Amino acid sequence: xxxxxxxxRSFETALSAAADDVAQMLDRLLPRPEGPEGRxxxxxxxxxxxxxxxxRPFLVCQSASLFGVAAESALRAAAAAECVHIxxxxxxxxxxxxxxxxxxxxxxxxxxYDEATAILAGDALLTLAFDILADPQTHERARxxxxxxxxxxxxxxxxxxxxxxxxxxxxxxxxxxxVGITRLQQLKTGALISFCCEAGAVLGRASPxxxxxxxxxAHDMGLAYQIADDILDVEADAxxxxxxxxxxxxxxxATFVSILGLERARAQARxxxxxxxxxxxxxxxxADLLRQAAHFVITRRN
Amino acid sequence: xxxxxxxxRSFETALSAAADDVAQMLDRLLPRPEGPEGRxxxxxxxxxxxxxxxxRPFLVCQSASLFGVAAESALRAAAAAECVHIxxxxxxxxxxxxxxxxxxxxxxxxxxYDEATAILAGDALLTLAFDILADPQTHERARxxxxxxxxxxxxxxxxxxxxxxxxxxxxxxxxxxxVGITRLQQLKTGALISFCCEAGAVLGRASPxxxxxxxxxAHDMGLAYQIADDILDVEADAxxxxxxxxxxxxxxxATFVSILGLERARAQARxxxxxxxxxxxxxxxxADLLRQAAHFVITRRN
Numbered sequence: 001x002x003x004x005x006x007x008x009r010s011f012e013t014a015l016s017a018a019a020d021d022v023a024q025m026l027d028r029l030l031p032r033p034e035g036p037e038g039r040x041x042x043x044x045x046x047x048x049x050x051x052x053x054x055x056r057p058f059l060v061c062q063s064a065s066l067f068g069v070a071a072e073s074a075l076r077a078a079a080a081a082e083c084v085h086i087x088x089x090x091x092x093x094x095x096x097x098x099x100x101x102x103x104x105x106x107x108x109x110x111x112x113y114d115e116a117t118a119i120l121a122g123d124a125l126l127t128l129a130f131d132i133l134a135d136p137q138t139h140e141r142a143r144x145x146x147x148x149x150x151x152x153x154x155x156x157x158x159x160x161x162x163x164x165x166x167x168x169x170x171x172x173x174x175x176x177x178x179v180g181i182t183r184l185q186q187l188k189t190g191a192l193i194s195f196c197c198e199a200g201a202v203l204g205r206a207s208p209x210x211x212x213x214x215x216x217x218a219h220d221m222g223l224a225y226q227i228a229d230d231i232l233d234v235e236a237d238a239x240x241x242x243x244x245x246x247x248x249x250x251x252x253x254a255t256f257v258s259i260l261g262l263e264r265a266r267a268q269a270r271x272x273x274x275x276x277x278x279x280x281x282x283x284x285x286x287a288d289l290l291r292q293a294a295h296f297v298i299t300r301r302n
Numbered sequence: 303x304x305x306x307x308x309x310x311r312s313f314e315t316a317l318s319a320a321a322d323d324v325a326q327m328l329d330r331l332l333p334r335p336e337g338p339e340g341r342x343x344x345x346x347x348x349x350x351x352x353x354x355x356x357x358r359p360f361l362v363c364q365s366a367s368l369f370g371v372a373a374e375s376a377l378r379a380a381a382a383a384e385c386v387h388i389x390x391x392x393x394x395x396x397x398x399x400x401x402x403x404x405x406x407x408x409x410x411x412x413x414x415y416d417e418a419t420a421i422l423a424g425d426a427l428l429t430l431a432f433d434i435l436a437d438p439q440t441h442e443r444a445r446x447x448x449x450x451x452x453x454x455x456x457x458x459x460x461x462x463x464x465x466x467x468x469x470x471x472x473x474x475x476x477x478x479x480x481v482g483i484t485r486l487q488q489l490k491t492g493a494l495i496s497f498c499c500e501a502g503a504v505l506g507r508a509s510p511x512x513x514x515x516x517x518x519x520a521h522d523m524g525l526a527y528q529i530a531d532d533i534l535d536v537e538a539d540a541x542x543x544x545x546x547x548x549x550x551x552x553x554x555x556a557t558f559v560s561i562l563g564l565e566r567a568r569a570q571a572r573x574x575x576x577x578x579x580x581x582x583x584x585x586x587x588x589a590d591l592l593r594q595a596a597h598f599v600i601t602r603r604n
Contacts, residue, residue: 031460036482037489040460040468091425096417115398116471119421123393124460126425130432131455134448143444146436149451153433158333158342158426166342169418180338187339 011292018061019054022082025075029132031124043113043121044128048086051104053302055225055293056081059196062290063214066283067204076138077148077199080129084156084192087125090118092165126156139203147202155195164188168253176254185226186219193222197290213279217290220276225297227269230255231262236302269298313594320363321356324384327377331434333426345415345423346430350388353406355604357527357595358383361498364592365516368585369506378440379450379501382431386458386494389427392420394467428458441505449504457497466490470555478556487528488521495524499592515581519592522578527599529571532557533564538604571600 026048031041057078064074093100093108094115101111110118132138133148154160164187167180176184197218201211234257256265276294280287328350333343359380366376395402395410396417403413412420434440435450456462466489469482478486499520503513536559558567578596582589 031465035469036472036486037460037465037468039472040465044460087425091421094418094421096421116396117468119393119396119398120464120468120471123389123424123428124464126428127455127459127464130451131459134452134455141444142448146444146448146451149432149448150436153429153436157429157433158339158346162422162426162429163333163339163342166339166419166422167337169422170338170341184338 011289011296014289015053015055015058015296018058018078019052021061021071021075022054022057022078023049025079026082029076029079029128031128039113039117040120040124043109043117044125046112047090047103047109047118047121048083048125050106052082052086053300054082055297056085056192056196059193059218059290059293060199062287062293063197063200064203066200066210066286066290067206069200069203072137073139073203074200076132076135077203078196080132080138080148080152081192081196081199083125083129083132084152084161087122087129088156088161088165088192090122090125094118097165097169129156144202144205148199151195151198151202155191160187160191161189164191171254173252174254176259178259181254181256181259182223185223189226189229190219190222193225194218197221209282213282217276217279217294220272220279221294221297224269224272224276224294227256227265227272228298228300230257231265231269232300232302233257234262266298273298313591313598316591317355317357317360317598320360320380321354323363323373323377324356324359324380325351327381328384331378331381331430333430341415341419342422342426345411345419346427348414349392349405349411349420349423350385350427352408354384354388355602356384357599358387358494358498361495361520361592361595362501364589364595365499365502366505368502368512368588368592369508371502371505374439375441375505376502378434378437379505380498382434382440382450382454383494383498383501385427385431385434386454386463389424389431390458390463390467390494392424392427396420399467399471431458446504446507450501453497453500453504457493462489462493463491466493473556475554476556478561480561483556483558483561484525487525491528492521492524495527496520499523511584515584519578519581519596522574522581523596523599526571526574526578526596529558529567529574530600530602532559533567533571534602534604535559536564568600575600 030045030048033041060078060081061074089103090109092098093103094110100108102108109121129152130149133152134145138148139145156162164184167184168188171180171184194215197214198211201214233255256268260268273294277291280291332347332350335343362380362383363376391405392411394400395405396412402410404410411423431454432451435454436447440450441447458464466486469486470490473486496517499516500513503516535557558570562570575596579593582593
């Protein structure tokens with residue numbers, strides 16, 4: 001395994017700094033464990049502050065930086081997106097869903113607490129995301145806040161992430177083709193990644209061209225991310241991955257690797273990452289970390 | 303059992319008309335069963351269109367009518383509130399929570415479908431509520447829409463409904479006192495009822511006085527509603543109630559009846575209903591149905 005180059009190192013430093021910033025913001029925004037409902041806040045904090053790459057918050061902050069958005073605004077929108085991501089992991093890990101005991105190298109929320117608490121913690125994290133976005137502290141203009149709410153709801157709901165999870169569950173044991181699995185992933189993971197990349201444009205009241213460019217970037221980069229995920233699921237072990245490895249193959253689920261094979265999947269991910277970078281051509285060097293992010297998603301090891 | 307009086311009949315006609323209107327609006331707003339994720343839309347529709355008093359939507363429409371709000375706006379906000387109510391029932395009925403097989407006289411969502419689908423349908427209904435509120439069709443002013451989003455998120459989240467459900471689960475087998483159970487109910491059911499009564503004021507850009515009056519009305523009426531619920535849980539059978547009866551007592555949960563006894567619980571509900579009506583003194587006869595609603599909640603039979 002080669003050492004990261006200087007460029008990779010600066011990217012990883014930036015990713016890690018964004019992760020620290022958003023964890024601090026989440027700590028500020030999450031409820032404190034108090035009163036007889038304290039267990040709920042504890043479980044929310046356990047799930048939200050227990051680690052993770054914070055790649056989605058990074059995308060919000062980087063897209064916001066293209067338009068000179070205030071750090072506080074960007075971090076609040078980033079925290080909201082992360083709340084939605086974390087809620088989805090908490091619910092996906094439940095016994096009735098993927099039944100996963102391990103998350104970020106630690107017991108998943110329903111193993112650390114119990115199923116009922118995990119369901120409620122997920123519900124409360126999803127709700128908190130909209131609370132954060134609607135708060136005047138996120139942006140002074142109501143029109144901007146409500147546009148963020150609307151886009152997040154679309155990305156997270158039946159026509160987005162939840163719809164994708166339904167397809168995922170419904171397709172166990174069935175043979176998905178390339179069109180089917182691409183749509184599944186665009187809903188399940190792509191829609192929220194698109195929200196993250198577009199959030200900066202909304203906060204910065206960017207031109208429609210810039211908004212569309214970030215949407216196109218997110219589309220290709222998100223798909224590359226998911227193909228890389230499938231490759232990692234085949235290649236990595238649980239210790240590196242911090243979650244159960246090989247579970248898609250064990251569940252008989254179609255993946256990009258099972259459809260394309262390992263080599264073609266790798267080539268496809270590279271092609272998509274290159275294409276994602278091309279969509280950023282109208283931005284100057286402030287988009288360099290987003291460009292590096294497209295490279296990062298296909299070379300990461302967890 | 304006495305026949306309803308003329309006033310009761312006109313109230314019940316109005317409640318039933320609002321129920322029809324909001325069911326039609328929900329039918330318009332819910333996703334259609336299409337594609338491999340069709341099961342999700344089916345389960346959402348099963349849970350949302352399968353009946354219920356639609357008392358919360360009625361409150362939204364009635365509070366909106368005090369300020370001359372357009373019917374379309376009021377019904378959209380009403381549908382959003384009902385989506386949150388339905389999602390809470392779907393999740394509360396899950397085996398890991400209250401484990402209830404019966405809802406509106408039919409199998410609960412996880413019995414009709416399965417647990418995973420019920421979890422996802424609840425998630426998608428909660429998300430849809432914010433999507434509806436944030437949509438420009440709900441109100442032309444972004445400031446109004448985002449205020450609705452914010453109040454609904456507060457009412458539904460960790461400091462509202464989900465927090466109340468956590469207290470409810472945590473208090474099984476424990477002895478709650480009157481203060482404890484009142485707070486539980488204010489979070490678990492009162493917060494959403496307050497949202498419904500205030501939604502009209504937000505949509506109608508009412509004065510702070512009118513907003514506060516509706517909040518105070520909702521507080522007392524919501525508590526009366528819950529005390530009446532506890533009385534029904536003791537007295538009614540499942541056929542009348544359309545859900546499992548006597549389950550709180552069976553679970554060893556403290557209720558207003560177990561703390562106050564039946565007679566004092568009845569007196570307390572009556573007192574709260576009267577007090578709720580007094581908070582409406584600044585409104586004219588357009589608030590008459592809200593006044594009757596306070597009477598209805600303590601005399602209903604399911």
